[in-house]
Amino acid sequence: MTETTKTLCPYCGVGCGLEVQPPALPGRPTNRDAQGVPIWRVRGDRAHPSSKGMVCVKGATIAESLDRDRLKTPMLRDSLDEPFRQVSWEEALDRVASKIQTARTTHGPDSICMYGSGQLQTEDYYTAQKLLKGCLGTNNFDANSRLCMSSAVAGYIQSLGSDGPPCCYDDLETTDCAFIIGANVAECHPIIFNRFIKHHKRKRKVKLIVVDPRKTATAQPADLHLAIKPGTDMMLLNGIAHLLLKWGLMNTYFIDECTKGFSAYAQILQKYPPERVARRCGIPLADLYKAAKWWGRSKRVLSLWSMGVNQSVEGTAKVRTIINLHLMTGTIGKPGCGPFSLTGQPNAMGGREAGGLAHILPGYRLVKNPEHRAAVEAAWQVSPGSISPQPGKDAWSMMTGLEDGSVQVLWIAATNPAVSMPDIKRTQAALRNSPFTVYQDAYYPTETADYAHVLLPAAQWGEKTGVMTNSERVVTLCPEFRYRPGEARADWEIMADVGRRLGFEAQFSWQNSAEVYAEFAALTAGRPCDMSALSHDRLQTGGPVQWPCPKDATTLAKHGQQLYTDASFNTPDGRAVFAAFDAKGLAEPADAEYPFVLTVGRLYGHWHTQTRTGRIDKIRKMHPEPFIEVHLRDAERLGVKEGDWLAVRSRRGQAKFKAQVTSKITPGLVFVPMHWGALWAEDAEANALTHPEACPISIQPELKACAVQLEKVEPPGSITAAVESAQEPAMALR
Ligand code: SF4
Numbered sequence: 001m002t003e004t005t006k007t008l009c010p011y012c013g014v015g016c017g018l019e020v021q022p023p024a025l026p027g028r029p030t031n032r033d034a035q036g037v038p039i040w041r042v043r044g045d046r047a048h049p050s051s052k053g054m055v056c057v058k059g060a061t062i063a064e065s066l067d068r069d070r071l072k073t074p075m076l077r078d079s080l081d082e083p084f085r086q087v088s089w090e091e092a093l094d095r096v097a098s099k100i101q102t103a104r105t106t107h108g109p110d111s112i113c114m115y116g117s118g119q120l121q122t123e124d125y126y127t128a129q130k131l132l133k134g135c136l137g138t139n140n141f142d143a144n145s146r147l148c149m150s151s152a153v154a155g156y157i158q159s160l161g162s163d164g165p166p167c168c169y170d171d172l173e174t175t176d177c178a179f180i181i182g183a184n185v186a187e188c189h190p191i192i193f194n195r196f197i198k199h200h201k202r203k204r205k206v207k208l209i210v211v212d213p214r215k216t217a218t219a220q221p222a223d224l225h226l227a228i229k230p231g232t233d234m235m236l237l238n239g240i241a242h243l244l245l246k247w248g249l250m251n252t253y254f255i256d257e258c259t260k261g262f263s264a265y266a267q268i269l270q271k272y273p274p275e276r277v278a279r280r281c282g283i284p285l286a287d288l289y290k291a292a293k294w295w296g297r298s299k300r301v302l303s304l305w306s307m308g309v310n311q312s313v314e315g316t317a318k319v320r321t322i323i324n325l326h327l328m329t330g331t332i333g334k335p336g337c338g339p340f341s342l343t344g345q346p347n348a349m350g351g352r353e354a355g356g357l358a359h360i361l362p363g364y365r366l367v368k369n370p371e372h373r374a375a376v377e378a379a380w381q382v383s384p385g386s387i388s389p390q391p392g393k394d395a396w397s398m399m400t401g402l403e404d405g406s407v408q409v410l411w412i413a414a415t416n417p418a419v420s421m422p423d424i425k426r427t428q429a430a431l432r433n434s435p436f437t438v439y440q441d442a443y444y445p446t447e448t449a450d451y452a453h454v455l456l457p458a459a460q461w462g463e464k465t466g467v468m469t470n471s472e473r474v475v476t477l478c479p480e481f482r483y484r485p486g487e488a489r490a491d492w493e494i495m496a497d498v499g500r501r502l503g504f505e506a507q508f509s510w511q512n513s514a515e516v517y518a519e520f521a522a523l524t525a526g527r528p529c530d531m532s533a534l535s536h537d538r539l540q541t542g543g544p545v546q547w548p549c550p551k552d553a554t555t556l557a558k559h560g561q562q563l564y565t566d567a568s569f570n571t572p573d574g575r576a577v578f579a580a581f582d583a584k585g586l587a588e589p590a591d592a593e594y595p596f597v598l599t600v601g602r603l604y605g606h607w608h609t610q611t612r613t614g615r616i617d618k619i620r621k622m623h624p625e626p627f628i629e630v631h632l633r634d635a636e637r638l639g640v641k642e643g644d645w646l647a648v649r650s651r652r653g654q655a656k657f658k659a660q661v662t663s664k665i666t667p668g669l670v671f672v673p674m675h676w677g678a679l680w681a682e683d684a685e686a687n688a689l690t691h692p693e694a695c696p697i698s699i700q701p702e703l704k705a706c707a708v709q710l711e712k713v714e715p716p717g718s719i720t721a722a723v724e725s726a727q728e729p730a731m732a733l734r
Contacts (some may be wrong), residue, residue: 009554013343017048072486118345139392155319161570182308239277251330300336365542530591
């Protein structure tokens with residue numbers, strides 16, 4: 001092994017290239033963390049096309065988390081009330097295989113579920129699909145991408161004929177106007193934001209429009225900040241389109257030649273006159289005009305969005321309406337233009353390519369399509385009809401399946417649903433009801449481990465070799481460069497071992513992850529996400545590659561290539577499809593009893609439920625505790641000052657937070673970061689408040705908004721609070 005290993009940051013979907021080096025290098029002092037423990041050196045990879053050497057605090061500090069609180073051996077218990085006992089892999093996997101076999105014969109294949117994660121590598125995802133969908137005959141595989149990107153997936157499929165973000169990060173540096181909606185890019189995708197903001201500073205005519213009810217770090221440098229009321233995004237998007245139509249700022253040639261469905265959309269737009277839209281959105285009329293004018297008059301418009309759009313009961317409608325604006329103005333398939341979803345997790349894109357949601361199959365295929373099923377069955381050497389035509393259970397349906405007994409085996413890998421799912425008390429009760437839960441993770445303790453019968457130690461980033469795809473379709477090899485703690489194994493190895501124990505030796509005979517990837521890459525041939533030219537060797541020697549990259553192409557596409565440059569889409573007739581959606585608003589708006597809307601989000605340093613970042617000193621110091629942002633006016637009305645404690649209650653549960661009083665949030669709205677579970681703070685779970693109502697098309701829950709009431713309370717630890725808490729048992733993790 002050379003001293004420097006090139007790899008990819010394992011946190012967010014930006015997918016920054018990293019270079020890692022051993023703690024001890026000749027002639028240099030050993031690299032150590034704050035506690036004096038030797039740790040790997042990490043820096044940005046200047047040669048990586050996506051990040052060009054940049055890296056944020058999460059990527060820069062990743063090495064500190066690698067040896068802390070690792071799960072090192074398999075653990076087993078018969079009931080959740082017992083302590084775990086250490087067992088051999090043999091015993092643990094025999095138990096898993098026998099529980100799956102029993103559930104399969106007594107309750108049918110659909111009683112078995114796996115819930116995975118955008119943290120998994122493509123080889124892990126692919127192995128899981130083969131096991132569940134091909135061998136066991138159930139499509140019950142879903143990933144935490146369901147909570148993150150499934151509205152974007154549904155929107156791309158319905159409007160453009162296929163999943164796959166059409167844009168590239170290079171577009172950030174050629175656009176005339178960036179329209180960022182429902183994404184705090186500066187904190188959650190910081191390197192993407194850096195790339196755009198340098199361009200914005202260099203070119204004075206370039207516009208930045210930010211749509212967000214909070215004046216986030218992203219909104220601060222905006223030329224126009226539209227602080228719309230929560231749930232009025234569709235109203236705004238249709239209002240902008242209304243003005244473009246009225247002013248004739250459209251590309252009629254593109255609409256006529258490359259799209260269909262425009263007249264139904266144009267009809268809907270009549271209902272969105274600017275005065276109505278501005279009033280409902282709570283923004284000045286002049287700002288609405290300005291946004292529409294900038295969009296309509298810019299040659300190159302790039303829209304960027306994330307959870308604020310996707311996590312909504314109107315998620316797919318919003319995505320499709322954003323795409324409508326690009327179709328209407330012909331700003332798609334050209335440099336600096338297009339609809340660009342910002343993926344949350346490092347390999348949620350790879351997961352989608354590998355078929356890692358309940359309704360899809362490898363190579364952007366659909367379970368409901370008989371030709372797609374037949375192609376995958378042939379490749380997997382399973383009998384025709386093995387793959388079910390029915391979409392499997394989505395993440396929330398797995399929880400309700402535990403409630404009603406239809407789920408008998410739940411296998412969770414690399415994610416922490418006991419913190420991240422909506423309506424968390426109900427989720428935790430459902431997990432407690434599980435007849436048998438396998439939990440495969442790199443760390444212990446985690447909140448979800450409390451609900452497991454079997455714990456399987458997983459090798460994580462740097463301890464296994466696999467591939468990840470970032471938001472701009474760039475595929476990067478992440479090689480194994482360090483030892484595996486204890487008996488940890490790669491996720492795909494664990495799943496393949498269970499597959500063999502269940503009798504599928506031929507399907508799981510791979511010797512290494514390069515063979516897994518080769519099988520997967522071959523299955524993408526001829527598909528929109530064709531990466532049949534790729535292999536571990538090719539990525540190791542040639543570096544990251546952006547798909548499509550078909551095997552028969554004479555040269556690989558150069559980096560920065562958009563999709564749909566010929567304006568021919570992946571629909572049967574090649575035309576993109578306009579969607580005509582009316583604005584509906586929130587599933588649970590504020591009312592007299594619950595007069596505030598709560599929104600949740602992420603902070604710059606932390607990642608999801610803190611399984612890694614909670615174990616990194618620098619990040620814990622950066623974000624020491626959870627909090628709630630309240631507008632000045634609301635705080636005054638409630639008699640709340642900075643640092644006071646607020647009890648926040650919704651129809652489902654409650655939590656307590658220290659108040660941060662600010663003018664950077666819309667009155668009537670409060671904000672809580674989603675990172676703190678029961679392991680990291682008492683009574684501060686944002687998802688104790690959220691609800692599971694979901695977009696009917698993407699089945700993505702509306703985690704971004706629910707109605708709450710606020711009450712000023714004594715700080716925890718005060719005499720009054722101590723008396724109160726003595727009457728209720730404190731939440732104890734274990
Ligand atoms: Fe990692 Fe995302 Fe930060 Fe890049 S922006 S270093 S991918 S967390």
